[in-house]
Amino acid sequence: MAATPDFTPVNTAAAVAGTARPATTYWQDAWRRLKQNRLAMTGLAVIVFIALMAAVGPFFSPYSYSDQVLADANQPPSAQHWFGTDNLGRDLFTRVLYGARISLSIGIVASLINLTIGVVYGGISGYFGGRVDSVMMRLVDILYGIPLLLFVILLMVVLKPGLINIFIALGLVYWLGMARIVRGQVLAIKEQEYVLAARLAGAGSRRIILRHLVPNSMGPIIVTLTLSIPEAIFTEAFLSFIGLGVSAPMASWGVLASESLTGLRSYPFQLLYPALAISITMLAFNFLGDGLRDALDPRMRK
């Protein structure tokens, strides 16, 4: 038998205050979950890589995107021209890098315009509710009824092709989804007890929107934003492909793909590289968007 146990009393009063669980903010938590998602991280890495290449790549290229060397036209990929050259003898690799600049900036700027319009519109609709909400959302429903691509094409015909006009056309049309998402979020959150508590404390609309509604809708907004970037890139590529995109000698990926069509049978590589760039970028953004959705979804929080 073991020795008699020690029955001396101990004071436990100190332990009473209670300890909190280890501190992790919402964003740390989301980042941890995102890191576990291999596809999303691959997507993020690809996006960062493409963005870096678009930003600094052209500086290291010995060629300019617009210099024509007709003697070198339609060269297949080689050590001098990694992606070959086009029918005017321009280095395709350099043009794809420049195309990345234009396509990415269109994707990002158009999405930011969507974000601004969508958040303000959806926010007002959801926050004020009632009749305001009904009228604003019926308008969105009507706009949804119009084929959006057709709408963009008409806008581009009116506005004339060009980078700025693509921003405007895409930004004016694709905010509908964002507005719906934001409105749904605001409607749900404004009935939460913490918003009621803020109202009881006398908080005005401004404080409630900025301190309570916006921070708590950030997750779905970011996901929608991320998924709207590839949509904008793709739409721009399509517009350029049918000749309504940026004007020569500027080249987005859509323009490059379009130009390659004339010599497609003889020089298929001219279509391959811009098409690959579009596909990889779209996939990367979609993987990242899906990963973000899982990471930011509060229902997944433990």
Added chain:
Amino acid sequence: MQPLLSVENLTVKFHTYAGTVQAIRSVSFTMNAGEILGIVGESGCGKSVTASSLLGLIPTPPGEIAAGRILFAGEDIAGMDEKALCKLRGNAISMIFQDPMTSLNPVLTVGRQLTECFTTHQKLSRAEAAERAVAMLRLVGIPAPEVRLGQYPHQLSGGMRQRVMIAMALAMNPRILIADEPTTALDVTIQAQIIDLMKKLNSELGTAIILISHDLGVVAGLCERVLVMYAGQVVEAAPVAALYARPRHPYTIGLLDSVPRLDAARSRLTSIEGQPPDLLAPPPGCAFSPRCRYAMRVCEQAPPLFPAGENHHSRCWLNHPACPRTMPERAVKEVPPA
């Protein structure tokens, strides 16, 4: 007599990103046929996990039955494959949950859900099954059962839905009915109806019931024997009268004293200070000792289950025969005559 159900050293772990949660730590108990056993404890104490493991409902992964056996009629549930478990559920052991709405299919009528048991398991014809369904609804006290069969779950009130759940759980005449907080979502007047119903079914059909609850009042009115769980362990097990009259664990005492009683004079509530421990890293020794007013040096070592009376066990060092201190009395003890 061989017990109907015997759980031996059951240990369940959940592997999460933050570490391994030790949800149940070596839980053992037995249950006889026709008995009503109560499991009480607060959220996270492992009472619901215990119930889920009896039906093989622990999601794996992240969950895992790390050790122990669950013997039902001589067979080990913990080692069964999904096919054997399927036969067990409903036929031998069935379960009802806190929120009947989430366990009923909202797009199927009550009748369809209820007759399905009979047509698939007992190979009855449609007409026979409908007849049985009406009989079951009548048994659980649903008025106009023929009408109810054609209704959808959302057309029923909360109390009615819980009755339908009980009817479905009893359809295959199981040996054990596990009721996981069956009345928590219901109002007191409806709760009284459901408790009466469970009592009636137990005495008429002889179904053994495991009642999982945090409500000490409900447990007192229904159960014959009670397990008190804390931090994944059974800290006290006793017949119901002994547990309430002479609790032998400071946690049970604290729990009983922290509830105001309808029939007692008002006095300040004796609360248990602090929070339950984090099951990612339960304290060594007695899990309750950090919150215990009677903690001793020895509590740093894990206490075994000490005998504390007839059929009465307590996981507290105060019950050690050599302990010089005695178990504290409950603060509210005497009940003024009504």
Added chain:
Amino acid sequence: MSTPLIEVKNLSKFFVTARTMLGRPRATVKAVEDVSFTVEAGETLGLVGETGCGKSTVARTLVGLYKPTAGEVLFRGKDVHAAFSGPEGNQYRRRIQMIFQDPYASLNPRMTVGDIVGEPLDIHGLAAGNERRERIMHLLGQVGLSPEHASRFPHEFSGGQRQRVGIARALAAGPEFLVCDEPISALDVSIQAQVVNLLQDLQTEYGLTYLFVAHDLSMIKHISRRVAVMYLGTLAEVAPVDELYANPLHPYTQALLSAIPIPDPLVENGRRRIVLHGDVPSPLNPPPGCKFNTRCPRAFDRCRCEIPRLLAHGDRFVACHLVNG
């Protein structure tokens, strides 16, 4: 007789749940109908009833989250709903605060505990800079939390600790009247006692007046001085706590009390229970006459056509034809 702190006069709150194409109401839920009671300064009035009886609607109308359909709420003799929208609105808002039921939904997950507690201070300009920080620390201390908790986020806390944060936020504005809307029903048993003790200590220290809404009659008995029982949007009975529990007059109160399980098997097995049959009728389509007549074991013809009025019997009020005669 002095004016009561809160006087609720013939309060009704209806919700329109469906409208016709032209915006006219098609279906109306009478959540609260013609409810009158008073709350004296420094007392705790318990408000009990089952799910859907309108007790939370009363609570939310009292603090101004809902505008009453009819009737008024007087705070020190002044109509609060008029005062809230008047020039001194915030002065009145500060005096009437609320503690919410769900400790998981009532704290903004993106704000630190310090900012949550400090928000009323910011809104009313009560303190800034160092003084603000000290006030927050003091408030956290008052509710049993420690200063280092101020920089933490709500999800790092357990339910009981979160409810303490909610109490600290309500106190920050310097209220006189606190509406506690089921503040403990989402908490574990041992934690409930902590929060109730805290609320009682704070009441003594600050001279607070409580309206304590709950469905747990044992806890209501413990904390209240007077109790109001609601059924389907109307008051059934209002009485001092000891009288109500010793001698309930309304048949609904009697059934409710007998349905409460007592945590003692000896007492519990020897009790005779009035088991009510059937369910609470839908508030969309309440029965005519006394709202309780469909389930009342003692209902007679008059109950089915005439609505009983809440009449005084000494210091208690009952709405029942049997008692009122």
